[in-house]
Amino acid sequence: QKEVEQNSGPLSVPEGAIASLNCTYSDRVSQSFFWYRQYSGKSPELIMSIYSNGDKEDGRFTAQLNKASQYVSLLIRDSQPSDSATYLCAVIGGRQFYFGTGTSLTVIP
């Protein structure tokens, strides 16, 4: 079983809609959770970090963490074409970093 699982997509949403990206992880002692955005041909860019159960909002982005269900999600409100990218979920278990394979998002104008 992979440490971090994401639906590879592709996920398509119309401009202005909410995009919902999901991630599950297998290690119950995981402490920190991250979302990275990766544009085609570029390196990953950290966009959200979350450590406690519940929601964390930053602009149009909301990260949601449920440790009991081992589930972390990213909501993008008012999606823009510039949000079209691959989104990587990452988890720290101990000092080890685990990345998911990413979900490809396309926002249709």
Added chain:
Amino acid sequence: DGGITQSPKYLFRKEGQNVTLSCEQNLNHDAMYWYRQDPGQGLRLIYYSQIVNDFQKGDIAEGYSVSREKKESFPLTVTSAQKNPTAFYLCASSSLAGYYNEQFFGPGTRLTVL
């Protein structure tokens, strides 16, 4: 400007050649990492280092070597033993001082075998 630099941006290797990819950071981060990314694939860990003069193998270390002689530098050598080295190579770093240790990435080096 604090950040992570990688050079070169593009690199072409002939069969049987060793090549070295540079990674430098001025973030005063303790840990540095090398990942490989193939088209449409996730990140695979090659090597990581948490302290100078010490490093650990990741999931796909065969055919690669690293050194960590300075805190700010973590070069990766792709040897001729690596049979399929064409990929996007990403260097990352993180602080180990706090409880939350985000990784930050350099811009990457795209290696192509001719």
